[in-house]
Each structure stands twice: as C-alpha cells, then as structure tokens.
Amino acid sequence: MLDLAEIGALLEGIQKPGRYIGKEFGIKSKKPGYLLKNPGTVNTALVFPDVYEVGMSNLGLQILYKIINSSPRFNAERAFSPWFDFEDRLRKSCTKLFSLENRIFLDCFDLIGFNAAHEMLYTNIVNAIDLSGLAIRSSERKSLFPLVCCGGSAAVNPWPISAFMDFMVIGDGEAVISLILETISSYKDKYLSDRTSYLENYFSLQQLKKEMLRSLGQLEGVFVPSLYSLVYNRDNTVKKIIYSGGKEDKNAKKVKKATVKDLDSFEIPADPVVPNIQTVHDRLNIEIMRGCGRGCRFCQAGFIYRPLRQKKVKNLINKSIEGLMQTGYDEISFTSLSSSDYRNLKKLIEKVTGSDLFEKISISLPSLRLDSFSLEIAEMIQSGRKTGLTFAPEAGSQRLRDIIKKDISADELRESIRAAFLKGWTKVKLYFMVGLPFETDDDIKAIAETTNEIIDLARQCLDKRGFSRLQLGVSINAFCPKPFTPFQWCAQEKIYKLEEKIRAVRQSINSRFVKLHGNDPEKSSIECAFARGDSRLSDVIESAWRSGAKFDNWADYFDYGLWKQSFAKAGADPDFYTIRQYGLNETLPWDVIDIGIKKDYFIKEYSKAMQGKKLNDNKI
Amino acid sequence: MIIRFKYCKKNEARYLSHLDMLRILSRSVARAGIEAALSRGFNPKPRITLSNPIPLGVQSLAEYADLEVDAYLDASYFIKKINACLPENITVIAAASTESKLKSLMSVIDIVLYDFILEAVQNINLDKIKSFIAAYDSSSIYRFEAEAQQKKIFLLKIYGYVKILKYNSNRIFKFNDFNIALKEFAESNGLHIKSSKKTAAFIIKQERLADPFEEVV
Ligand code: SF4
Numbered sequence: 001m002l003d004l005a006e007i008g009a010l011l012e013g014i015q016k017p018g019r020y021i022g023k024e025f026g027i028k029s030k031k032p033g034y035l036l037k038n039p040g041t042v043n044t045a046l047v048f049p050d051v052y053e054v055g056m057s058n059l060g061l062q063i064l065y066k067i068i069n070s071s072p073r074f075n076a077e078r079a080f081s082p083w084f085d086f087e088d089r090l091r092k093s094c095t096k097l098f099s100l101e102n103r104i105f106l107d108c109f110d111l112i113g114f115n116a117a118h119e120m121l122y123t124n125i126v127n128a129i130d131l132s133g134l135a136i137r138s139s140e141r142k143s144l145f146p147l148v149c150c151g152g153s154a155a156v157n158p159w160p161i162s163a164f165m166d167f168m169v170i171g172d173g174e175a176v177i178s179l180i181l182e183t184i185s186s187y188k189d190k191y192l193s194d195r196t197s198y199l200e201n202y203f204s205l206q207q208l209k210k211e212m213l214r215s216l217g218q219l220e221g222v223f224v225p226s227l228y229s230l231v232y233n234r235d236n237t238v239k240k241i242i243y244s245g246g247k248e249d250k251n252a253k254k255v256k257k258a259t260v261k262d263l264d265s266f267e268i269p270a271d272p273v274v275p276n277i278q279t280v281h282d283r284l285n286i287e288i289m290r291g292c293g294r295g296c297r298f299c300q301a302g303f304i305y306r307p308l309r310q311k312k313v314k315n316l317i318n319k320s321i322e323g324l325m326q327t328g329y330d331e332i333s334f335t336s337l338s339s340s341d342y343r344n345l346k347k348l349i350e351k352v353t354g355s356d357l358f359e360k361i362s363i364s365l366p367s368l369r370l371d372s373f374s375l376e377i378a379e380m381i382q383s384g385r386k387t388g389l390t391f392a393p394e395a396g397s398q399r400l401r402d403i404i405k406k407d408i409s410a411d412e413l414r415e416s417i418r419a420a421f422l423k424g425w426t427k428v429k430l431y432f433m434v435g436l437p438f439e440t441d442d443d444i445k446a447i448a449e450t451t452n453e454i455i456d457l458a459r460q461c462l463d464k465r466g467f468s469r470l471q472l473g474v475s476i477n478a479f480c481p482k483p484f485t486p487f488q489w490c491a492q493e494k495i496y497k498l499e500e501k502i503r504a505v506r507q508s509i510n511s512r513f514v515k516l517h518g519n520d521p522e523k524s525s526i527e528c529a530f531a532r533g534d535s536r537l538s539d540v541i542e543s544a545w546r547s548g549a550k551f552d553n554w555a556d557y558f559d560y561g562l563w564k565q566s567f568a569k570a571g572a573d574p575d576f577y578t579i580r581q582y583g584l585n586e587t588l589p590w591d592v593i594d595i596g597i598k599k600d601y602f603i604k605e606y607s608k609a610m611q612g613k614k615l616n617d618n619k620i
Numbered sequence: 621m622i623i624r625f626k627y628c629k630k631n632e633a634r635y636l637s638h639l640d641m642l643r644i645l646s647r648s649v650a651r652a653g654i655e656a657a658l659s660r661g662f663n664p665k666p667r668i669t670l671s672n673p674i675p676l677g678v679q680s681l682a683e684y685a686d687l688e689v690d691a692y693l694d695a696s697y698f699i700k701k702i703n704a705c706l707p708e709n710i711t712v713i714a715a716a717s718t719e720s721k722l723k724s725l726m727s728v729i730d731i732v733l734y735d736f737i738l739e740a741v742q743n744i745n746l747d748k749i750k751s752f753i754a755a756y757d758s759s760s761i762y763r764f765e766a767e768a769q770q771k772k773i774f775l776l777k778i779y780g781y782v783k784i785l786k787y788n789s790n791r792i793f794k795f796n797d798f799n800i801a802l803k804e805f806a807e808s809n810g811l812h813i814k815s816s817k818k819t820a821a822f823i824i825k826q827e828r829l830a831d832p833f834e835e836v837v
C-alpha cells in the first residue's frame with residue numbers, strides 16, 4: 001500500500017492529480033483494518049482501461065462495484081489507466097499501478113477485472129497488466145493470483161485479447177460475478193489452508209490453478225482461453241475450435257452468454273461513487289432497460305444484449321429521486337439503447353419532471369428515435385432550455401435504410417425535423433454511416449441531399465433569429481462489420497474508398513450551416529480487424545503495445561502507421577480481417593460463443609438484406 | 621440569508637482545484653438536503669462563492685465559502701448536516717449566518733497565512749532563515765514570523781497579500797514562487813520543508829488582521 005507521503009511525492013507536478021486520489025463520496029470498499037482481520041476476503045480490482053474521467057462515466061463499473069462490495073466476503077476497488085505523465089512517473093520510480101481506495105498494488109489483488117467496452121482499449125488493458133508488475137500473457141503468470149479477466153462488448157469475440165486473459169466474461173456481469181467470486185474464494189481458502197506446501201511444490205500450485213480455471217469455465221458466460229484453441233486452414237480461415245477442458249468433448253463446448261433474466265432483481269445503484277473531479281458524463285446514470293428489440297442489421301449492441309428487458313417504472317422513479325438526493329447531482333441520464341422504446345417512458349419523465357427536484361436538475365435522454373412521441377418527451381425534459389436533439393438515420397436513402405433495417409421513413413424524418421424546428425429547436429445532430437453493405441453512389445449522395453433538405457426546412461420553419469442560431473451537426477462514420485450481426489460476413493470498405501465517400505459528402509453539403517464530425521476510417525479499420533479477429537491477433541496487440549500504442553481511442557494518440565507495422569511484424573494481414581468477405585460456411589472464431597441467437601437467423605437476415613437490394617434495384 | 625463557513629481540505633483533498641471544490645460543495649449541500657438559493661438561467665446552480673483559490677497540492681485549514689439560502693438556516697445545524705455529506709478530508713469547522721448582504725470573500729480577503737515547517741539536518745541559526753525571508757520580495761509579504769519549535773524544527777508563518785491594496789503599493793504573494801525559493805534556500809542550508817499549509821485568511825481592518833467571520837453580524 002502506498003501511504004500519503006508516497007503518493008504525494010508521486011503526484012508532484014502531475015496533471016490532474018485528482019484522477020489518482022480516490023476518497024470520493026460513496027466509496028464502498030472495505031477498510032484496510034477489515035482486510036487485515038479477514039485475510040480470506042476475495043479482493044477484486046475493477047479496472048476501466050482509460051483515464052478516470054472516462055471510466056467513472058461507465059455505469060457497468062458502478063454496478064459491479066456495488067454488488068461485490070455488498071458482500072462481507074468480497075472487496076472491490078477501482079483503478080484506471082494512468083495518463084502519460086503519471087505512467088512515466090510510475091515506471092521511473094518502479095511503482096506498480098494501484099487501486100484508488102486503499103492504494104493496493106494491483107498484483108496483490110486476487111482478481112483484476114477489465115472492462116473491455118470497445119476494441120480500442122486492448123492496448124491499454126495490456127499496458128495496465130504490465131504496469132501492475134505482471135507478465136502480460138496469462139501463460140507466463142505462474143502465481144495463483146491475481147487472475148486477470150475482462151468483459152464487455154469487445155469480449156464477445158474473445159480471441160484477440162485471449163492470450164492476456166485467464167478468463168473472460170460474456171454477457172451480463174451481474175449474472176455471474178458472485179459465482180465467480182465464490183469459486184475463487186473456495187480456491188483461495190484451499191490455498192491459504194496449505195500455503196507452505198503449495199509454495200514449495202510448484203506443480204501442485206499449477207494444478208490448483210488449472211482446477212480453479214476449469215471450475216470457472218463451468219460457469220455460465222465464462223470463457224477460459226487456455227481451454228480452447230483455434231486450428232487454422234492453409235488459407236488462414238478457422239478449421240476448427242478445440243476444447244481441452246474435458247475428455248468426452250469432441251466438439252468444442254460453446255460458452256453460453258450470461259443473462260440476467262429479471263433486471264429488477266438487482267438494486268438500481270442510487271448511491272454511486274460521486275467523482276471529485278469533472279468527468280465526461282458527470283451525472284447520475286440510471287439504466288431503464290437493457291437490450292433492444294429493433295434488430296438493425298449493422299448493430300452489434302442490438303443483438304448481443306438481447307433479450308429486451310425493461311425495468312419497472314415504479315422502481316425507476318423511486319431510485320431516480322433517491323439517487324439525485326443521495327448524490328447531489330444536478331443532472332440525470334436515463335440510459336438504454338433505444339429510450340423511445342421504453343414502455344413507460346412518458347410516465348417516468350412525468351414523475352421526475354413533476355417532482356420538486358426538477359427546477360434544480362436537468363434530464364438527458366440519449367438515443368431517442370425520430371418520431372412525434374419522442375419530440376413530445378424531449379419537450380418535457382428540455383422545457384425552456386432546448387439543448388439539442390440527436391437522431392440517427394444511419395443511411396441517407398430509404399433503400400439503404402430498408403437494407404440495414406433502420407425503420408425510419410423519409411416522411412417521418414422530414415416531419416419530425418420540421419416539427420422540431422417549429423417547436424424552436426435549433427441544434428440538431430444527425431448520425432450517418434458510409435461503407436454500408438450494398439451501398440451505391442446514390443446512397444452517398446442521399447446523405448448530402450437529406451442534410452441540405454434539413455437546412456431548407458430550417459429556413460422555412462425558423463424565424464430569422466432562430467435560423468441564425470441553427471447548429472446542424474452531421475456525424476459520418478465508417479461502417480464496421482461486427483460479430484453477431486447479420487452483416488458479420490461483409491467486407492469492410494477499403495480505407496481510401498471510405499475517405500472518398502466522406503469527402504464526397506463534405507463537398508456536396510452546404511457547409512455554412514453544418515459541422516461535420518466522424519471517426520477516422522483508419523481507426524475504424526483497426527477496430528474492424530479486432531472485432532472480427534482470431535487468436536493470432538494477440539501477437540499484433542502485443543507488438544503494437546511494445547512499440548508504444550496506447551490510448552488508441554484518443555484521436556491524438558492513434559497511430560495507424562504503427563498498427564500497420566505491428567500487423568506486419570506479427571505476420572498478420574489486416575486486410576484478411578477487414579476488406580475480406582467472410583464465407584457463410586466458414587467457421588467463425590466467435591462461433592465458440594453462444595450469444596443466444598442462432599447463426600441461421602443471421603444468415604436469414606443477411607439474405608433478406610440482399611433481397612432488399614435486388615428488389616429495389618429492379619424498381620429503379 | 622447567507623451562511624459563511626470555514627472548511628479545511630486536508631490530505632488527498634489538497635489535489636482538488638477551486639472548480640472541483642465548487643462542484644463538490646454544491647453537491648454536498650444538495651445531498652444534505654439544504655435548499656440553496658439558485659442562480660437564474662436555464663441551468664440554475666446553487667449560489668456558492670469561495671475564497672481565493674490556492675495552488676493545487678497545498679493543504680488548507682482555512683478555506684471560506686458563502687452559501688445563499690432562501691429560508692432560515694441554523695449555522696450549527698448546517699455544520700452537522702453538511703459534514704455528513706462531504707467527501708473524506710473536507711470538513712466544515714465553523715459557520716455563521718446573516719440576513720445582511722456580504723461583500724464577496726474574494727473581494728474582502730487581503731491576507732493569506734501559510735505555515736511552513738522546516739527541519740534541519742545540521743545546526744542552523746534562526747536569524748539566517750529570517751534574513752532569507754526578509755530578503756525575499758518583501759512587497760508581497762505583509763508580515764512574517766519565524767521561531768524554533770524544537771531543536772532543529774522551525775515554524776515559519778508567512779502572511780502574504782492576495783490582493784493589491786490601493787493605498788499600499790504591494791504585490792501579490794505567489795505561493796509557488798516562494799516555495800521554490802524556500803526550497804532552494806533550504807537545500808543549500810541543510811534544511812528541508814517538512815510541510816506547508818494555508819492556516820488562515822484575514823481582512824485588514826485599521827492596521828489589524830480581522831477574521832472573515834467578523835463581517836457576519
Ligand atoms: S441501432 Fe439502435 S434501434 Fe437499432 S438495434 Fe441498435 S440499438 Fe436498437
């Protein structure tokens with residue numbers, strides 16, 4: 001543990017030292033005295049592999065933190081990626097990464113759990129393992145603890161980071177975290193009861209670790225990489241998936257995603273840790289539902305978080321008000337993938353806006369659909385302030401929206417935006433993608449046409465003052481085919497093509513009124529490679545990390561050249577994972593995971609998309 | 621009415637900035653169920669103003685803040701309530717309320733007192749320390765005291781200006797600059813700075829140093 005003087009010396013001259021000090025309101029970890037008295041406590045470090053301000057905005061972290069700490073036998077503490085200057089300080093002073101609560105070095109925990117919220121965090125995960133003083137590859141970590149695991153959307157295809165993980169959690173963490181910790185606890189007890197002999201006998205210790213990992217592998221949603229391997233064909237596709245965890249299995253045992261059946265059976269965290277320094281989403285986050293039933297064909301979240309589960313509105317109302325009082329936040333955000341679909345949305349918003357608190361707080365409701373109901377809701381929460389509206393048509397043309405199954409009609413879109421302008425909104429943000437399957441030049445043109453049409457609508461509907469304040473944001477991102485979607489087989493468009501398309505949109509919109517944003521296609525292509533990657537990509541990640549890649553999600557630090565070199569050094573071809581059309585009969589690396597939806601369904605959806613293309617082509 | 625309160629930020633809390641403190645106090649007030657008066661506008665914020673910012677990394681035993689409330693609020697009730705809702709290392713130690721208008725803390729506070737504890741490895745004459753301070757930019761220091769607390773432990777009290785006074789062609793005391801100079805001096809004289817913290821803030825009233833609470837009648 002680091003004491004106050006030691007941390008003081010480390011923090012001298014460091015930017016934003018508030019990132020590293022903890023001591024916020026709402027901390028739930030055990031005290032050092034408790035841990036000393038109860039050496040059997042299972043200690044977990046929950047790590048979000050980005051800076052504090054980003055990680056503390058993550059709801060999953062707060063949920064698991066609360067569940068673990070509610071048990072007297074488990075302790076959870078938080079850690080985040082140190083920024084460049086602090087990492088440098090840690091390395092120069094040979095100080096290992098530590099948790100914020102008790103400043104325990106990460107290698108002293110029993111379990112280190114990473115949130116792999118997206119693929120661009122992989123290098124930060126590896127870096128954090130290294131900063132903890134551990135070997136980055138699980139095969140080289142010989143001590144029993146800490147075990148290193150991760151979960152999150154970028155773990156549903158477990159292979160690319162599998163070499164660094166002892167196990168991975170697929171699906172809802174709440175559903176299995178207690179079982180995982182129980183399992184670890186029983187092995188920890190076993191170990192503590194006969195510690196000296198385990199320490200003296202290397203093989204019995206390795207045996208114990210193996211047994212522990214096997215028991216973990218029996219739990220729903222737990223994937224243990226050391227029990228599986230991929231065998232490749234000569235053309236680099238996967239020949240088969242081998243499971244070595246049991247004698248009887250000829251076919252690899254699939255890992256079934258862990259699912260919380262009843263979300264209401266978990267308490268909504270109304271008392272999260274309230275950061276002392278400003279964070280990215282500095283507000284009370286309340287999840288209203290999980291999953292999405294719409295099934296847009298490009299959307300991974302829409303499939304991997306199924307089924308759609310809605311929380312009881314009464315609980316939500318109570319917990320929202322309780323949460324605002326307990327945290328003192330002046331903003332609340334109701335989170336979900338598609339808020340307009342929450343069945344009691346209006347009631348929820350009515351109750352919260354009707355409470356005494358409302359004059360002091362603001363409500364944010366991301367991911368609204370573009371329809372009249374949503375506008376009504378937006379009016380209720382933005383009464384007077386009209387901060388802005390965000391909509392995601394995703395594709396410019398009706399034809400392509402049908403293909404990707406984004407069911408907004410052109411009329412609906414026009415009417416809703418017209419209504420928004422008439423009601424006084426002047427700030428609108430639109431999301432589009434380029435490089436979608438079956439896209440033609442006309443679809444690209446349609447993005448600019450739609451945008452220009454919206455400018456015309458604004459001119460008609462807004463008065464002079466309103467029009468002068470018009471802020472139209474258009475975000476254009478490259479499509480990235482992801483596992484567990486009907487488009488998982490599709491080739492990603494070549495980078496230069498994507499760039500051309502983005503340029504084409506830029507040139508044909510009336511840029512005086514529009515701000516264009518969007519992710520860099522180069523980054524999108526690396527993301528795609530990892531999303532659809534296999535076990536060979538662990539070498540690429542290691543090589544990139546060794547050449548200094550980290551914070552890849554930060555535009556200033558993402559270095560495409562470095563990634564290309566790292567692929568080459570590891571002997572992997574990024575094109576194989578990105579611009580290649582995967583075969584429908586191919587064994588996919590992520591076939592090892594049972595996400596709850598059959599492959600046949602994805603194939604059916606994919607062929608429907610293809611037919612959609614043909615139908616409309618004939619019409620034209 | 622206005623509640624003027626004094627709080628300390630110790631240990632890790634020294635790394636919280638002025639803006640952090642504003643946000644933390646606002647949220648703590650809300651958590652405590654205290655109805656703060658709100659600013660106007662679309663994003664109403666509780667009306668809290670703070671005393672002069674201190675450098676990041678310096679502990680303070682004497683930070684001040686003014687909180688405006690709409691209804692009567694008992695000062696000792698306020699202390700009890702808010703202390704249950706503040707993060708660790710931040711504690712309110714005194715409060716007083718008034719119905720009259722107060723000039724903002726930043727506009728009235730003239731002097732901030734910093735305590736430095738120096739530890740000597742070898743013998744050093746107190747006068748040498750005194751003459752170092754006397755030689756430092758004296759127009760930024762209102763007054764200072766230096767005394768030996770034990771053998772080899774010295775306490776320096778520096779009363780620095782935080783404001784330029786019209787009648788007095790003084791300069792503003794910059795903690796960080798002084799700290800660097802003191803460090804250099806200490807290093808070359810077998811001393812080291814054991815601790816430094818802000819311990820008081822004052823208003824100059826007819827040649828006398830007055831506590832900011834004196835304003836509250
Ligand atoms: S894009 Fe939105 S509406 Fe469509 S499936 Fe994904 S989350 Fe649901």
